[in-house]
Amino acid sequence: MDKILRIDMGAEGGPKVTVTPLGEYVGLGGRAMTSAIISKEVPPLCHPLSSENKLVIAPGMLSGTVAAMSGRLSVGCKSPLTGGIKESNSGGQAAQVIGRLGYAAIVLEGKPATEDLFKIVINKDGVKISVDNSLKMLPNYDLVAKMKTEFGDKISCISIGPAGEMKMNIASIACTDMELRPTRHAARGGVGAVMGSKGVKTIVLDDTGMTMRAPKDPEKFKDANKRFVDGLKQHPVSGQALPAFGTNVLTNILSEAGGYPTYNFKQGTFAGASKISGETMAELETKRGGMPTHGCHRGCVIRCSGVYNDKDGHYLTKQPEYETVWAHGGNCGIDDIDSIAMLDFLDDNFGVDTIEMGATIAVAMDAGIAKFGDAQAAINLVKEVGKGSHLGRILGGGAAVTGKVFGVERVPVVKGQAMPAYDPRAVKGVGVTYATSPMGADHTAGYAVATNILKVGGFVDPLVAEGQIELSRNLQIATAAIDSTGMCIFIAFAILDQPETFQALLDLLNAFYGLNLTGDGVVALGQKVLSMERDFNARAGFTSQQDRLPRYFSTESLAPHNVKFDVKDEDLDKVFNW
Amino acid sequence: MIRGEEFAPLPFFSPMHIKINLFATLRKDRFDTDQREYPTGTTVLAVLNDLVIPEGEAAIIFVNGKHAGPDHVMLDGDTLSIFPPIGGG
Ligand code: SF4
Numbered sequence: 001m002d003k004i005l006r007i008d009m010g011a012e013g014g015p016k017v018t019v020t021p022l023g024e025y026v027g028l029g030g031r032a033m034t035s036a037i038i039s040k041e042v043p044p045l046c047h048p049l050s051s052e053n054k055l056v057i058a059p060g061m062l063s064g065t066v067a068a069m070s071g072r073l074s075v076g077c078k079s080p081l082t083g084g085i086k087e088s089n090s091g092g093q094a095a096q097v098i099g100r101l102g103y104a105a106i107v108l109e110g111k112p113a114t115e116d117l118f119k120i121v122i123n124k125d126g127v128k129i130s131v132d133n134s135l136k137m138l139p140n141y142d143l144v145a146k147m148k149t150e151f152g153d154k155i156s157c158i159s160i161g162p163a164g165e166m167k168m169n170i171a172s173i174a175c176t177d178m179e180l181r182p183t184r185h186a187a188r189g190g191v192g193a194v195m196g197s198k199g200v201k202t203i204v205l206d207d208t209g210m211t212m213r214a215p216k217d218p219e220k221f222k223d224a225n226k227r228f229v230d231g232l233k234q235h236p237v238s239g240q241a242l243p244a245f246g247t248n249v250l251t252n253i254l255s256e257a258g259g260y261p262t263y264n265f266k267q268g269t270f271a272g273a274s275k276i277s278g279e280t281m282a283e284l285e286t287k288r289g290g291m292p293t294h295g296c297h298r299g300c301v302i303r304c305s306g307v308y309n310d311k312d313g314h315y316l317t318k319q320p321e322y323e324t325v326w327a328h329g330g331n332c333g334i335d336d337i338d339s340i341a342m343l344d345f346l347d348d349n350f351g352v353d354t355i356e357m358g359a360t361i362a363v364a365m366d367a368g369i370a371k372f373g374d375a376q377a378a379i380n381l382v383k384e385v386g387k388g389s390h391l392g393r394i395l396g397g398g399a400a401v402t403g404k405v406f407g408v409e410r411v412p413v414v415k416g417q418a419m420p421a422y423d424p425r426a427v428k429g430v431g432v433t434y435a436t437s438p439m440g441a442d443h444t445a446g447y448a449v450a451t452n453i454l455k456v457g458g459f460v461d462p463l464v465a466e467g468q469i470e471l472s473r474n475l476q477i478a479t480a481a482i483d484s485t486g487m488c489i490f491i492a493f494a495i496l497d498q499p500e501t502f503q504a505l506l507d508l509l510n511a512f513y514g515l516n517l518t519g520d521g522v523v524a525l526g527q528k529v530l531s532m533e534r535d536f537n538a539r540a541g542f543t544s545q546q547d548r549l550p551r552y553f554s555t556e557s558l559a560p561h562n563v564k565f566d567v568k569d570e571d572l573d574k575v576f577n578w
Numbered sequence: 579m580i581r582g583e584e585f586a587p588l589p590f591f592s593p594m595h596i597k598i599n600l601f602a603t604l605r606k607d608r609f610d611t612d613q614r615e616y617p618t619g620t621t622v623l624a625v626l627n628d629l630v631i632p633e634g635e636a637a638i639i640f641v642n643g644k645h646a647g648p649d650h651v652m653l654d655g656d657t658l659s660i661f662p663p664i665g666g667g
Contacts, residue, residue, distance in 0.1 A: 236637070237665035245602055247666030252601050256659045258643045269643075274610075278666075279602060304666070322666050447667050454665055455638055461645065493665045560643055 060486015064099020327358020
């Protein structure tokens with residue numbers, strides 16, 4: 001990973017490839033890399049779909065090595081959804097393969113003058129770019145099947161579906177998993193629209209003939225990796241709960257805690273929660289011959305995912321994540337698990353963010369476009385998006401756009417991005433993260449749910465304002481750093497609770513790069529990333545007024561605890577004072 | 579007259595009705611949801627003991643949707659929800 005691959009899609013005479021040394025970006029990976037390049041090279045006032053924007057695809061610092069959990073990919077750009085900087089994170093095989101091919105980043109620049117659709121193939125021999133208009137408007141599963149026929153099954157694909165080609169705000173970028181299914185998405189913020197604006201349908205990756213990245217100190221690295229894996233296995237969350245039930249184990253607990261946004265954030269508990277819970281889903285998956293435990297990339301030892309089969313025992317989709325089940329489930333009043341799985345498949349296939357799609361449908365339901373609880377109507381609406389009908393185009397603009405078009409007053413977005421599956425009034429720490437993250441409302445940016453609800457990393461009462469600023473600050477810093485390593489964020493449960501597992505992570509980085517990184521160094525890295533991102537947003541026109549939740553979260557109470565979001569504005573402005 | 583009968587009418591000894599919800603691995607060999615009777619003054623810990631749930635396995639405890647500890651004293655009509663260590667996101 002000692003070079004950057006730049007592809008100018010707008011070059012005269014067709015796309016032009018240059019490979020440059022790392023230069024000032026040396027030592028960076030993942031989110032640190034994407035945010036550094038975007039903040040340095042993209043004019044903050046540019047239109048996100050213009051030739052001036054760049055799409056940066058970066059494996060983490062440890063991706064492509066044998067380190068467990070290191071296969072997360074960062075995708076960065078100026079977001080068409082938020083208008084600010086974006087880092088969207090994905091599992092799947094791509095990060096490991098790009099790392100092994102030697103690239104610390106792939107940067108798509110410029111914009112083709114024609115409507116042609118391009119296919120980029122990267123392997124040990126280099127980069128090949130060709131026009132392939134036969135791929136136009138292919139959904140992700142069909143696209144990958146076609147690439148498999150053309151290039152064999154040793155490949156991994158990064159691709160956009162029709163939503164990305166139509167440059168929708170909610171368009172995702174799909175990454176294939178170990179079974180070559182396009183089930184892992186850099187979903188948030190409309191990164192797929194930026195890829196579409198560059199005219200790139202897919203990047204086909206093949207690392208045949210390449211080897212694992214070699215650490216500076218192989219012995220120390222091996223030892224650190226062993227301690228790291230032991231720590232993950234020993235922690236009850238990463239060792240038992242996540243593999244057994246997946247992320248959807250959260251449905252019941254959030255509903256019990258009164259923090260499960262239901263009917264477009266109108267109440268905090270959902271009567272149908274148990275029907276769509278992780279417990280129910282795991283049982284069903286086993287019964288139908290699917291899998292309740294599955295890894296999204298080689299090297300994952302937590303394996304929080306699964307395989308969801310339909311009633312007849314045929315593959316339908318990967319195990320939908322908690323946030324997906326919520327977005328299409330309780331938030332839309334839907335308690336039919338098979339419909340939710342179908343919506344997950346459609347989202348992946350058309351290439352849209354499941355969170356934004358579900359939140360948008362709930363806003364549309366509030367507008368009377370469909371009835372809460374009507375699963376078939378929700379499926380039809382997603383199909384409209386896939387077709388690109390006029391209604392589909394509006395919904396494809398996301399929750400904020402849809403709310404405006406249909407005159408809906410209560411639209412749960414921050415910086416234009418829909419809130420995920422935790423009501424900020426009843427889980428106030430994550431409310432602080434929603435308000436202040438440079439990404440817009442994003443739970444992963446500082447997952448205070450862990451400490452507010454799950455009692456991991458201590459306990460801060462979710463229902464009171466005290467302690468939430470500090471909690472969110474620390475988590476946002478830690479997350480920015482973890483997102484730069486290529487590690488899956490689910491290592492956080494173990495490293496928050498077990499100092500020796502955190503040390504093992506430091507030792508992995510140190511043994512690989514020959515560094516002497518300490519805990520303070522990790523904090524400094526996280527702060528640096530956040531500062532770059534906030535600086536970009538400031539230059540793009542963001543002020544503290546954008547670091548706020550919509551007013552109604554402070555003025556309207558949420559049942560059953562009858563709580564409002566009461567963290568003070570002046571305190572929100574202190575999150576980034578360090 | 580047997581001992582205890584004379585106390586029976588006193589409210590102090592009237593049974594409380596507690597709804598108990600168990601989740602994830604705690605359901606194994608137990609139940610998903612049950613309604614049980616306990617004497618007034620019963621703590622969360624006493625219920626855990628009754629259900630043979632080791633304290634360490636009851637990582638997250640809610641009484642009526644609010645976090646509670648093992649010493650919490652239950653009241654008639656309460657809902658007690660118990661989770662093992664879980665995570666996601
Ligand atoms: S824990 Fe889950 S999300 Fe993380 S790498 Fe493994 S399968 Fe992917």
